[in-house]
Amino acid sequence: AQRVTQPEKLLSVFKGAPVELKCNYSYSGSPELFWYVQYSRQRLQLLLRHISRESIKGFTADLNKGETSFHLKKPFAQEEDSAMYYCALPYSSASKIIFGSGTRLSIRP
Amino acid sequence: ETGVTQTPRHLVMGMTNKKSLKCEQHLGHNAMYWYKQSAKKPLELMFVYSLEERVENNSVPSRFSPECPNSSHLFLHLHTLQPEDSALYLCASSQDRRISYNEQFFGPGTRLTVL
Numbered sequence: 001a002q003r004v005t006q007p008e009k010l011l012s013v014f015k016g017a018p019v020e021l022k023c024n025y026s027y028s029g030s031p032e033l034f035w036y037v038q039y040s041r042q043r044l045q046l047l048l049r050h051i052s053r054e055s056i057k058g059f060t061a062d063l064n065k066g067e068t069s070f071h072l073k074k075p076f077a078q079e080e081d082s083a084m085y086y087c088a089l090p091y092s093s094a095s096k097i098i099f100g101s102g103t104r105l106s107i108r109p
Numbered sequence: 110e111t112g113v114t115q116t117p118r119h120l121v122m123g124m125t126n127k128k129s130l131k132c133e134q135h136l137g138h139n140a141m142y143w144y145k146q147s148a149k150k151p152l153e154l155m156f157v158y159s160l161e162e163r164v165e166n167n168s169v170p171s172r173f174s175p176e177c178p179n180s181s182h183l184f185l186h187l188h189t190l191q192p193e194d195s196a197l198y199l200c201a202s203s204q205d206r207r208i209s210y211n212e213q214f215f216g217p218g219t220r221l222t223v224l
Contacts, residue, residue: 004151032209032210043113043215043216043217043218044152044199044215045214045215046212046213049212051209051210086151086152090208090209095140095157095159095164095165095206095207095208096154096165096167096208097154097208098151098154099151099152099153100151101150101151102151102152
C-alpha cells in the first residue's frame with residue numbers, strides 16, 4: 001500500500017545549522033514526490049517537486065529509490081524557514097495523493 | 110480577489126444542521142479538490158473534480174456531498190455531521206487533474222466545529 005512517513009513531528013535547529021527533514025515512502029511504481037510548506041498564518045503551498053530537480057529557497061530534495069526516501073535538506077537554516085513541512089506522494093491514478101503527517105521546523109536564533 | 114478563496118472561514122454547526130462550504134478559484138484552473146485536515150490525521154484528499162466532473166471520491170461518508178457547478182466554483186454540502194467531522198477543510202485547484210505534474214494552489218480553509 002502507498003504510504004508516506006515523516007518520522008519527526010518537530011525539528012528544532014539553530015540558525016546557520018544544516019537542516020534535514022525526513023520523508024520515507026512506500027510505493028510500488030516510480031514515485032513523483034513533493035514537498036509542501038505552510039508558514040505561520042499562510043496557506044499551504046508547494047515548495048519543490050522531484051520532477052523539477054530544482055532548488056527553492058536553498059532547499060533541495062533527492063529521491064533515493066534504494067532507501068525509499070525523499071529527504072528535504074538545506075545547508076544553512078534561516079529563521080524564515082520556520083514552518084510546517086509536508087511530504088506528498090501522488091499515486092495510482094492521476095488524481096490521488098497522500099500527504100505525510102508533517103514536520104514542524106523551528107529555527108532558533 | 111486572486112487565488113483560491115473559501116467561505117466561511119469559520120463555521121459552528123449542530124449535528125442536525127445543513128450547511129455548505131464554498132470555494133472559488135480565480136486562476137483559470139480545470140481541477141478542484143476538497144481536503145480534510147484534522148488534528149490527529151494527515152491531510153486527506155476527499156474529492157477531485159476535473160472540468161466539473163467528479164473523478165475521485167475517496168470513501169467519504171455520504172453526509173458530505175460535493176457540487177461543482179462550473180470550473181471556478183466548488184461546494185461541500187454538509188448534513189447530519191458528527192463531532193469527529195470537526196476539522197479544517199481545505200479547497201485546492203490545479204491546472205488539470207494530473208497531480209503528479211501540477212502544483213496545487215490551496216485556499217485558507219474553513220474551520221468547522223460540529224457540536
